[in-house]
Amino acid sequence: MSVKETIGQKIREEREKKGLSREQLCAGEEELTVRQLVRIELGQSLPSIVKLEYIADVLKTDLSTLLAGENITIPEDYFAMKYQLFKFPSYGDSERLSKKVQMIEDIYEKYFEILPEEELFTLELMDNALDYLTIGKTASAEVIFEDFFKQLLLKDTYSLNDLLLVKYYAIQCQSTKTYDEATLQTLENKILQQETSGDEYYNIELLGVLTAVAGVYLDHGSYSRLKTLTDRMSEVVTKTQQHSAKPLVLIYEAKYYLYAEHNKEKAKECYDLAALLAQNFGDEVLEANLLAERKSDGI
Incomplete structure (x- = not known):
C-alpha cells in the first residue's frame, strides 16, 4: 500500500474502534469536512499535520498511531519551488502569468504523489486563479469548491487557503457584469479582520486578497469603497515589510x-x-x- 492508503486505513480503523461516525469526528466541519475525511480514509489524499493532529485529538490517540510508522516529511526542494511561486509577482503580465502556471506544473510533476491535501489545495487554488486570468474559462469558485466556500462564510479566522479562495472568488467578480454584493461584503469584512502572521506566504496572500477585493470595486466603479481596503493594505505592507x-x-x-x-x-x-x-x-x-x-x- 502507498503512504496515503496506509495512513487512511489506520485513521478509519481508529475511528471505527472508537465508535464514531465520520460526521461525529468532523463535528462542525470547521477543521475537517466529511468529504475530506472520506478522501483521506480511502487513501486518495494525504492529510496535513494540522488535520492529523485534529483527528488524533478527537480520537484521543497520538500522531504516531495514526501515521502507522510512515514518514510524511516534505522535501526541502518543494519549499524552494513554492517560495519562488509565491514571491514572483505577475502584475497581470501574460508572460509572467504563463511562467507561474509552468511553475505549478513543475511542482505537480515532481511532488503530486507525496504532498498532503492542504498543499495540493493551495496549488489547485492558485492554478485555478491563474487559469481564470489567462483564459477566463474556469468554473465559479463557489461551485467547484462548494464545501470550502461555505466554510468561509462561517469562519472568523482564515487560513492561507481561505485567503486564496476568497482571492479567486474576487478575481472572478472583477470581470462579471454583476456579482453577489452581499457575499463579497461578508467576505471583505472577514478579510479586514485577519491579522498578519509569522507565515510569509500568509502575509503575501493577505495583501493579495485585499488587492483583489479592491479590484472588484475599482472595476465596477464603487470608488468610495476603496479607502478602507487601501488603508488596510498600507498597514499590511508596513507590518510585513x-x-x-x-x-x-x-x-x-x-x-x-x-x-x-x-x-x-x-x-x-x-x-x-x-x-x-x-x-x-x-x-x-x-x-x-x-x-x-x-x-x-x-x-
Whole structure:
C-alpha cells in the first residue's frame, strides 16, 4: 500500500474502534469536512499535520498511531519551488502569468504523489486563479469548491487557503457584469479582520486578497469603497515589510482620491510616489503598468 492508503486505513480503523461516525469526528466541519475525511480514509489524499493532529485529538490517540510508522516529511526542494511561486509577482503580465502556471506544473510533476491535501489545495487554488486570468474559462469558485466556500462564510479566522479562495472568488467578480454584493461584503469584512502572521506566504496572500477585493470595486466603479481596503493594505505592507507592493497600493489610493473625492492633486501625489518607488525597485512590468494606469486617469 502507498503512504496515503496506509495512513487512511489506520485513521478509519481508529475511528471505527472508537465508535464514531465520520460526521461525529468532523463535528462542525470547521477543521475537517466529511468529504475530506472520506478522501483521506480511502487513501486518495494525504492529510496535513494540522488535520492529523485534529483527528488524533478527537480520537484521543497520538500522531504516531495514526501515521502507522510512515514518514510524511516534505522535501526541502518543494519549499524552494513554492517560495519562488509565491514571491514572483505577475502584475497581470501574460508572460509572467504563463511562467507561474509552468511553475505549478513543475511542482505537480515532481511532488503530486507525496504532498498532503492542504498543499495540493493551495496549488489547485492558485492554478485555478491563474487559469481564470489567462483564459477566463474556469468554473465559479463557489461551485467547484462548494464545501470550502461555505466554510468561509462561517469562519472568523482564515487560513492561507481561505485567503486564496476568497482571492479567486474576487478575481472572478472583477470581470462579471454583476456579482453577489452581499457575499463579497461578508467576505471583505472577514478579510479586514485577519491579522498578519509569522507565515510569509500568509502575509503575501493577505495583501493579495485585499488587492483583489479592491479590484472588484475599482472595476465596477464603487470608488468610495476603496479607502478602507487601501488603508488596510498600507498597514499590511508596513507590518510585513512587503515594500515592493507599495506602488500598487498607491495606484489604488490615487484612484480613490481621483474618482471618490475628485482630488486630482492628491491623486497626482500618489502616482508621483508610486513612480519613484517603482523606478527604485527596477521592475519594468510594474513601471509599465503604472504608466498605463496614470495615462488612463489623465494624470
